[in-house]
Amino acid sequence: MRGRPRDPGNDTAILRAALDMFIQGGVEGTSIEQVAKRAGVARLTVYRRWASKELLLAQAIEFGRDRFMNPAEVLAMFADGEVTRAKLVEILVRAVGDPDFRQLVGRLASTATSHPELMRAYSETYVRPRKEVALQVFRLLQEHGELPLGIDLEMLMESLAGVVTYVMLMNPVRREPEEVRAYLNRFLDLVISPARTSNPG
Amino acid sequence: MRGRPRDPGNDTAILRAALDMFIQGGVEGTSIEQVAKRAGVARLTVYRRWASKELLLAQAIEFGRDRFMNPAEVLAMFADGEVTRAKLVEILVRAVGDPDFRQLVGRLASTATSHPELMRAYSETYVRPRKEVALQVFRLLQEHGELPLGIDLEMLMESLAGVVTYVMLMNPVRREPEEVRAYLNRFLDLVISPARTSNPG
Numbered sequence: 001m002r003g004r005p006r007d008p009g010n011d012t013a014i015l016r017a018a019l020d021m022f023i024q025g026g027v028e029g030t031s032i033e034q035v036a037k038r039a040g041v042a043r044l045t046v047y048r049r050w051a052s053k054e055l056l057l058a059q060a061i062e063f064g065r066d067r068f069m070n071p072a073e074v075l076a077m078f079a080d081g082e083v084t085r086a087k088l089v090e091i092l093v094r095a096v097g098d099p100d101f102r103q104l105v106g107r108l109a110s111t112a113t114s115h116p117e118l119m120r121a122y123s124e125t126y127v128r129p130r131k132e133v134a135l136q137v138f139r140l141l142q143e144h145g146e147l148p149l150g151i152d153l154e155m156l157m158e159s160l161a162g163v164v165t166y167v168m169l170m171n172p173v174r175r176e177p178e179e180v181r182a183y184l185n186r187f188l189d190l191v192i193s194p195a196r197t198s199n200p201g
Numbered sequence: 202m203r204g205r206p207r208d209p210g211n212d213t214a215i216l217r218a219a220l221d222m223f224i225q226g227g228v229e230g231t232s233i234e235q236v237a238k239r240a241g242v243a244r245l246t247v248y249r250r251w252a253s254k255e256l257l258l259a260q261a262i263e264f265g266r267d268r269f270m271n272p273a274e275v276l277a278m279f280a281d282g283e284v285t286r287a288k289l290v291e292i293l294v295r296a297v298g299d300p301d302f303r304q305l306v307g308r309l310a311s312t313a314t315s316h317p318e319l320m321r322a323y324s325e326t327y328v329r330p331r332k333e334v335a336l337q338v339f340r341l342l343q344e345h346g347e348l349p350l351g352i353d354l355e356m357l358m359e360s361l362a363g364v365v366t367y368v369m370l371m372n373p374v375r376r377e378p379e380e381v382r383a384y385l386n387r388f389l390d391l392v393i394s395p396a397r398t399s400n401p402g
Contacts, residue, residue, distance in 0.1 A: 110311035120373035162367030
């Protein structure tokens with residue numbers, strides 16, 4: 001069997017199975033044996049490609065990078081036509097409401113201290129491109145008079161990420177979309193006081 | 202042995218052991234057997250008091266409620282003398298820098314979907330009293346001209362909690378105190394624009 005070319009279909013199946021298992025059970029709830037079973041491949045097929053469960057999970061997180069809030073799609077939504085704060089809020093409400101996304105972020109939050117390489121994979125392949133897109137969207141909103149000029153856009157993005165993460169994670173029950181919408185609007189009202197928004201310089 | 206009065210010293214030792222185990226290993230990494238061993242009691246002593254691991258952990262979280270950012274102590278720090286934004290930031294920097302606190306919050310973040318009763322115990326016994334104290338501190342800061350009047354204090358507190366949680370959890374490496382201090386000040390600058398702070402009405 002040595003030297004046989006790798007089947008890329010196997011890789012995809014393995015990475016998808018690993019990501020799903022991580023979302024459901026975290027690092028402790030994932031084993032290479034069960035990933036192989038779920039992906040329908042031999043255990044050795046997984047071990048030959050990934051030296052450890054952690055390396056497999058880091059790549060599975062990268063593999064799933066467009067599964068939630070695909071950056072290119074988000075940008076396209078703003079590129080044509082309606083550039084409003086309301087649209088930004090709707091995209092965030094949808095992300096917060098996705099139970100898989102909520103669990104993924106929760107799992108990652110608990111691995112930051114024990115498995116920093118997973119958080120690093122998530123930060124680099126997931127958070128960074130989304131923050132870049134968020135900055136582009138904020139600049140478009142500024143051009144359309146929906147955000148005040150001169151505001152600290154980077155900190156706005158950071159704190160919005162914080163508020164969204166907090167709403168998703170630190171609640172015993174999942175919040176209803178209307179509640180999340182009102183919450184995010186209240187945060188934006190706090191940051192973007194009407195007096196500052198009406199000032200064009 | 203039946204009818205023998207409970208030893209309150211045992212309860213304390215059990216709850217402390219359970220909280221420590223949860224911080225280190227989460228729900229999956231905690232077992233009643235190991236909690237008993239760590240607390241130096243018989244397994245049956247634990248089982249007689251707590252019907253499940255989840256009930257034990259919920260109470261252990263309540264038991265540890267004054268271990269991080271003790272609300273009464275925080276309030277006392279502001280009651281006498283110096284009521285400044287800088288002092289508020291220092292208290293938060295200290296909380297963010299506590300590795301045990303970071304791990305506890307991370308563990309809870311990942312249990313919100315799988316064990317909502319633990320997040321509920323944390324929210325009710327830990328978050329709520331701290332938010333009440335935060336509001337009192339914010340009102341004191343307003344009286345001392347460090348926060349603008351008319352600002353949405355509840356949302357300020359909510360988003361500050363979000364920013365603090367985000368800084369603690371969603372990073373592959375622990376941030377240095379100077380970095381956290383600069384970050385929190387930048388957030389407060391975003392929310393409390395100088396123009397609004399100088400307006401006394």
